[in-house]
Amino acid sequence: xxxxxxxxxxxxxxTPERIVEVAGRILRTHQEGSQVVAVLSAMSxxxxxxxxxxxxxxPHPAEREVDVLLATGEQTTIALTAMAINGLGGRAxxxxxxxxxxxxxxxxxxxxISTITPKRIHTLLDxxxxxxxxxxxxxxxxGVITTLGRGGSDLTAIALAAxxxxxxxxxxTDVDGVYTCDPRIVKSARKIPEISYDEMLEMAxxxxxxxxxxxxxxxxxxxxxxxxxxxxxxQPGTIVKEETAGMEKVVIRGVSLDRRQAKVTIxxxxxxxxxxxxxxxxxxxxxxNVDMIVQNVSAAGSTDVSFTTLADELPKIEKHLGPIxxxxxxxxxxAQGGIAKLSVVGIGxxxxxxxxxxxxxxxxxxxxxxxxxxxxxxxxxxIIDEAQIDEGANIVHTGFGLGSLE
Ligand code: ADP
Ligand code: ASP
Ligand code: MG
Numbered sequence: 435x436x437x438x439x440x441x442x443x444x445x446x447x448x449t450p451e452r453i454v455e456v457a458g459r460i461l462r463t464h465q466e467g468s469q470v471v472a473v474l475s476a477m478s479x480x481x482x483x484x485x486x487x488x489x490x491x492x493p494h495p496a497e498r499e500v501d502v503l504l505a506t507g508e509q510t511t512i513a514l515t516a517m518a519i520n521g522l523g524g525r526a527x528x529x530x531x532x533x534x535x536x537x538x539x540x541x542x543x544x545x546x547i548s549t550i551t552p553k554r555i556h557t558l559l560d561x562x563x564x565x566x567x568x569x570x571x572x573x574x575x576x577g578v579i580t581t582l583g584r585g586g587s588d589l590t591a592i593a594l595a596a597x598x599x600x601x602x603x604x605x606x607t608d609v610d611g612v613y614t615c616d617p618r619i620v621k622s623a624r625k626i627p628e629i630s631y632d633e634m635l636e637m638a639x640x641x642x643x644x645x646x647x648x649x650x651x652x653x654x655x656x657x658x659x660x661x662x663x664x665x666x667x668x669q670p671g672t673i674v675k676e677e678t679a680g681m682e683k684v685v686i687r688g689v690s691l692d693r694r695q696a697k698v699t700i701x702x703x704x705x706x707x708x709x710x711x712x713x714x715x716x717x718x719x720x721x722x723n724v725d726m727i728v729q730n731v732s733a734a735g736s737t738d739v740s741f742t743t744l745a746d747e748l749p750k751i752e753k754h755l756g757p758i759x760x761x762x763x764x765x766x767x768x769a770q771g772g773i774a775k776l777s778v779v780g781i782g783x784x785x786x787x788x789x790x791x792x793x794x795x796x797x798x799x800x801x802x803x804x805x806x807x808x809x810x811x812x813x814x815x816x817i818i819d820e821a822q823i824d825e826g827a828n829i830v831h832t833g834f835g836l837g838s839l840e
Pocket of ligand 3: 443585588643644645646
């Protein structure tokens with residue numbers, strides 16, 4: 435008998451009707467002769483609403499309590515889904531993250547799974563039950579509730595699949611699979627039948643939020659092959675797996691975009707050893723995550739250092755960066771939101787040259803100004819004006835011949 439882990443995201447369980455449909459799908463899989471563990475997200479919009487609610491009672495709510503609150507979203511869905519399955523004549527039992535054996539560290543709102551002891555899951559499966567697990571949550575060894583970061587139900591599903599050695603891990607969502615770009619933005623985007631972990635990881639961390647990037651990292655580490663597919667139809671989706679020989683033939687696998695970025699430039703920074711370390715240590719100390727960093731060539735003993743971060747961090751930067759800049763003897767700083775990151779990803783770039791030149795040419799011809807550039811072996815990212823990001827994504831996608839209409 436095969437053992438299947440299925441994960442259903444927020445839109446897939448967004449209404450009571452959708453929950454009943456998902457319950458039917460889970461039950462059918464069970465009736466076809468498989469043992470089923472289903473991981474569920476909160477109904478769409480619920481997590482966002484809970485976060486808003488928390489801010490209405492306190493401007494900076496304690497993260498411990500935020501986790502207690504957010505974990506209720508998934509608990510609602512697992513109870514409703516188990517009820518729906520039982521109503522359809524099946525036998526389902528819901529489990530919280532902890533009941534499913536998920537233990538995490540204590541880093542609230544972005545906890546890491548430390549161990550999974552799926553004893554209870556196995557006992558229930560062996561007794562013929564369908565097991566419904568709350569995604570996105572766990573507990574510390576001391577019994578404090580934690581959550582796994584936004585989109586964390588993907589991680590719950592992949593980690594459980596690894597732990598119970600599932601034969602199949604299916605991520606059901608509101609699109610038919612992983613596309614060459616977000617199909618809501620690029621209409622000609624195509625479904626990718628197979629993608630390597632490295633490409634999926636880059637795309638996810640560069641803004642293609644169809645999968646949580648940490649969950650892909652986990653899948654790569656433990657060799658969990660998974661499929662991203664639609665909960666609205668029966669079309670085959672996208673298989674995410676280790677790279678195979680043919681994959682390198684495709685130069686660009688996909689285009690990713692990430693909005694709401696901000697650029698900060700510290701000007702007149704003394705060009706001496708140890709200064710970069712001081713700047714970025716101070717920035718880390720105020721808990722701002724930095725993405726791209728660019729340092730200009732020095733002129734007359736001083737230089738400019740720019741970095742990007744999320745636009746949400748701007749208030750913190752404006753408050754703290756002034757003193758940091760004057761402490762290191764810099765002239766000053768300027769912070770600016772309204773920018774976005776556009777990236778092309780593909781393992782084929784390792785063996786093909788000219789990709790960067792082509793991307794820059796495509797953007798240049800369209801009059802889109804590039805403000806910053808970073809590259810790695812399998813990606814090229816540029817920062818452009820946020821107002822031009824959809825146009826940029828479409829131009830680059832078409833220019834590299836990725837679309838169905840090209
Ligand atoms: P779920 O609630 O099922 O976890 P998400 O909203 O997290 O679903 O992820 C699915 C969404 O990801 C899609 O609706 C789509 O707009 C977006 N998305 C972004 N990039 C891509 C991509 N390259 N391929 C498919 N979907 C993408
Ligand atoms: N409900 C959580 C979120 O919205 C986790 C998830 O859906 O995967 O981020
Ligand atoms: Mg998601």
